[in-house]
Structures are given as structure tokens and as C-alpha cells.
Amino acid sequence: MTQASAFGRKLGRFLHLKDAPPSLITSSLRGVELAVTETRDDNPVPGLSGSFTAEDAFVVSLKLHDYPDCELWENGKCVMKADVPAGATYLYDLKRDPRYVIDKPFHSLFFYLPRSALDALTEQPRMPRVGQLACELGVGHDDTVVRHIGASLQQALRRPDETNQLFIDHMMLALTAHVAQAYGGLRPCTEPNRGGLAPWQVKRVCERLESDLGGKLSLQEIAAEFDLSISHFSRAFRISTGLPPHQWLLRQRVKAAKQLMTVRDLSLSEIAISAGFANQSHFTRVFSSVVGVSPGTWRREAQGAPESKK
Structure with a gap:
């Protein structure tokens, strides 16, 4: 099992959770795996958190709940207390053994980001590696990009069956690039745009992509x-x-669904699965968002008659 695959279980032990929290995994950077995990405990058992195994990796945490007067530890010592506000982003270096006292409800997103993922961003010749990230203990950042990515992936964590892998890869790649630029000094690529694909x-x-509508x-x-x-x-x-x-894949699913809805004997639930959606509810939400009307309404208008089978 890779480090990213085991991250949810390690995080669960770190926070003394009863069960391992759900995680999404991506390996979109030359085989380097990253993970995002949501953690929450409204009634934690008070005590010092556990420890992560020391490794050359970082954790980016988006706080979803206020955590006042947080006692922070590093390298085995209590170093400070700080108020942790909801909506703030914090960075932790796993080589420094970051820990804190758990004594009140918490709710956070954690992104696992190994150093090798940052190095993979700088594969071009003569491009400098990403420097040390700004992992200042107790210092939160008002980061709208992390909040946006976090909100998108939070929905994916809660509906994993409806989330295609391309979306997870895309969002985690965006997060990695943002963290490298905002906190590691990486400069955006200034090379001339090499244009599109042939x-x-x-x-x-x-x-x-069309052969794998399920994503x-x-x-x-x-x-x-x-x-x-x-x-x-x-x-x-x-x-x-x-x-x-x-x-693009979502648009193709909608296109395939429209073609299938011309067949009167197919139910909307059958069409949803055939077009790559997780279920009829998922199909209805995506179709309505893209087309502007529900699948049932579109089908009735396209056929010019009441829908015979739902």
C-alpha cells in the first residue's frame, strides 16, 4: 500500500478517530500519488494527537470549524497556542512531527502532498525545484484557491460514486501547482504557449474518453x-x-443520454447507467445543470408526447 493510499488510516490514528475517514487518491503527476481526506469529530476524546511517520511530505489543511486556543506541538515539544479560524489554510511539514492537543470538536480537509509531487512540476530542463514550503506553525492563510478546491473535493468525498477520476486528477493537480507557487516560490511557466494537441x-x-464514459x-x-x-x-x-x-467527458455523457432518450423503451435509470452516470439522481443533477431542464422535461419536448416510462 502506498503512502497516499494509507493516508486516511494514518490520519484517523493521528486524530484518534474510530474509523478511517474517506479519501480520494490521484496519481496524476508521473505516478506520484496525492490524497485528500475529510475529518470530523464533534465529541473527541481529549488528549494529544498521535504522530505521523516522518517523511519528506507536507500536509495542507483547510479548517472547516473554528478551533480556538489550539495547543501546537513540533518535534516532541509544545511550542505555542493559537486560535485556528474556520476557512483558514495551514501547512505542515511531516519531517517536523506536527501535533496538537485535541480537546474540542474539529472538522477539516487534509491534503497529502509528497515532495516528489512538487518536484514533478519542474521537469523542464534548468527549471529550479520548488523551495521549502512556508510551513510556519500556527500561521494560517486566507487562501481562496484552497477553499474553492476544497469545497469541490468535499462534494466528491461525499459522493465518490458520482465523481470521475479525471475530475479528481484535475483538482489535485491544480492544488499542487497553487501550493508550489503560493508557498514554495515556484514561478508560473513563462514558456511560449505550445498550442493545442494535433x-x-x-x-x-x-x-x-468516449469509450469510458464512467470516468x-x-x-x-x-x-x-x-x-x-x-x-x-x-x-x-x-x-x-x-x-x-x-x-468534456460530462458533456459527452449528456450527449449520449440525449441519444438514448430517443428510445422510448428505456427508463431514465437505465439511460443514466448506460451514459456513465452513477445513478438517476446523478444524471438528473448533471443534465439539468448542463442543459437547463430536467431529463424528463427534455425527453417529453424532444418526443413531442408524454413520457411513457419513467
Whole structure:
């Protein structure tokens, strides 16, 4: 089991949770795995948190609940107390054994970010590596980007069956790049835009995505077919199609659903599964968001008659 795959269980032990919290895993950076986990305990058993195994990795934490007068520990010593406000972002270096006293309800998102993931962002020749992240104990950051990504992934954590892997990869790649730039001194790429994919590449990618409407393919798998980095592939795909891969895939699901809804004998639940949605509820939410009306309404209007089977 990889470090990222085990992160939820380690975090559960760290926070003395009864059960391992849910996690989403991505390996979108040259095989380097990252994870995001949501933790919550409204009635914790008071005491000092556990310890993570020391490793060259970082944890980015988005606090979803106020935690006043938090007693913070580092390298086995109590170093300070600080108020932790909801909505703030904190960074922790796992080499320093960050810990804190658990004595009140907590609710947070934790992103596991190994150093190798940051290094993977700087693969171009002569591009400097990401420096030390600004992991200042007790110092929170008002980070709107982390809040936005966190809110999106929080929904994915609560509905994992409805979340395609391309979306997880996309959001975690965005988080990694943001953290590297905002807290590690990485400068945004200034190289000339290399444009989109070649027509034959676009054709092949679209065929691959259409063959997997359920969204099990990862960005790493697709980019590797063209020997491209994840970031370059994602950028080039968006230039060529106008959408990032996960949004393009959602549009294809809707397109497939529309074709299937011309068949009167298929129920909406059957259409949902056939078009790659997790269930009818998922299908209805996405279709309504993209098209502007519910699937049932669209179908009745398209057929020009009352829907015979729901």
C-alpha cells in the first residue's frame, strides 16, 4: 500500500478517530500519488494527537470549524497556542512531527502532498525545484484557491460514486501547482504557449474518453499515451476543445443520454447507467445543470408526447 493510499488510516490514528475517514487518491503527476481526506469529530476524546511517520511530505489543511486556543506541538515539544479560524489554510511539514492537543470538536480537509509531487512540476530542463514550503506553525492563510478546491473535493468525498477520476486528477493537480507557487516560490511557466494537441491526438483522446464514459481513466494514463506531462496535456486539451478533460467527458455523457432518450423503451435509470452516470439522481443533477431542464422535461419536448416510462 502506498503512502497516499494509507493516508486516511494514518490520519484517523493521528486524530484518534474510530474509523478511517474517506479519501480520494490521484496519481496524476508521473505516478506520484496525492490524497485528500475529510475529518470530523464533534465529541473527541481529549488528549494529544498521535504522530505521523516522518517523511519528506507536507500536509495542507483547510479548517472547516473554528478551533480556538489550539495547543501546537513540533518535534516532541509544545511550542505555542493559537486560535485556528474556520476557512483558514495551514501547512505542515511531516519531517517536523506536527501535533496538537485535541480537546474540542474539529472538522477539516487534509491534503497529502509528497515532495516528489512538487518536484514533478519542474521537469523542464534548468527549471529550479520548488523551495521549502512556508510551513510556519500556527500561521494560517486566507487562501481562496484552497477553499474553492476544497469545497469541490468535499462534494466528491461525499459522493465518490458520482465523481470521475479525471475530475479528481484535475483538482489535485491544480492544488499542487497553487501550493508550489503560493508557498514554495515556484514561478508560473513563462514558456511560449505550445498550442493545442494535433488533430490526430484530439481524435484519439476523444475516442478513449468516449469509450469510458464512467470516468475510470486517469489523466496520467491518457497523457502517457502521447508522452506528455499531465499539465501540458491538460492545457493542450483545453486549447483544442475549449474544456478541461473532465468537463468534456460530462458533456459527452449528456450527449449520449440525449441519444438514448430517443428510445422510448428505456427508463431514465437505465439511460443514466448506460451514459456513465452513477445513478438517476446523478444524471438528473448533471443534465439539468448542463442543459437547463430536467431529463424528463427534455425527453417529453424532444418526443413531442408524454413520457411513457419513467
